[in-house]
Amino acid sequence: QVQLQESGPGLVKPSQTLSLTCTVSGGSISSGGYYWSWIRQHPGKGLEWIGYIYYSGSTYYNPSLKSRVTISVDTSKNQFSLKLSSVTAADTAVYYCARRRGLGHNWFDPWGQGTLVTVSS
Amino acid sequence: QSVLTQPPSVSAAPGQKVTISCSGSSSNIGNNYVSWYQQLPGTAPKLLIYDNNKRPSGIPDRFSGSKSGTSATLGITGLQTGDEADYYCGTWDSSLSAEVFGGGTKLTVL
DSSP: OOEEEEESOSEEOTTSOEEEEEEEESSOGGGSSEEEEEEEEOTTSOEEEEEEEOTTSOEEEOTTTGGGEEEEEETTTTEEEEEEOSOOGGGOEEEEEEEEEOTTOOOEEEEOOOEEEEEOO | OOSBBOOSEEEEOTTOOEEEEEEOOTTTGGGSOOEEEEEOTTSOOEEEEBTTTBOOTTOOTTEEEEEETTEEEEEEOSOOGGGOEEEEEEEEETTTTEEEEBOOEEEEEO
16 A cells, blocks of 8 residues: 655754655555645644645645745655745644545545654754 | 634543534535544544545444534544544635644543
């Protein structure tokens, strides 16, 4: 079955760019019908959708983060990535990648295990 | 302040039934599918219910979902201590053009 795994630095300095990659195994990003997503969870808080990308490169971002977010896909590596610029302490969170069903549906499954990113100097 | 409103906590005894509500509006729950997620302590969320009331393979039928108007409900019967977790509802919001989640409900099995 499809599995997702996040990777990237666990510590980022304020004002710098947070960069994470999600590697997909057990299935192809290019298979269609799914959006490849990033979701974050601030410590002790709820879930916040960051955005997602279709294998063709079409992207959809949370309006509240849109000015700082870039999501890209590398189908040759079966990976997709997140860049969040100008980070502050408020961006400290566990970042999850997840597959989101398209075609009129809107569920996320599966999820990666998550990676904690701390923004601190 | 979450777009979808859930009770912060619910509790019940082992073997009992509990329901968790998720309240929204016509721009989200009222016109889109609802999904539910279970987040056990220290783990990633896991899909529990999709398309309002469908269970993924492997999810026991103790878990059920329903939707009426602009509200959705997750039901759990035959509570077990292993069900202690945070539960989140989620859907698409057409006005915000964003995926939205409830604030989460912590289930305690007494």
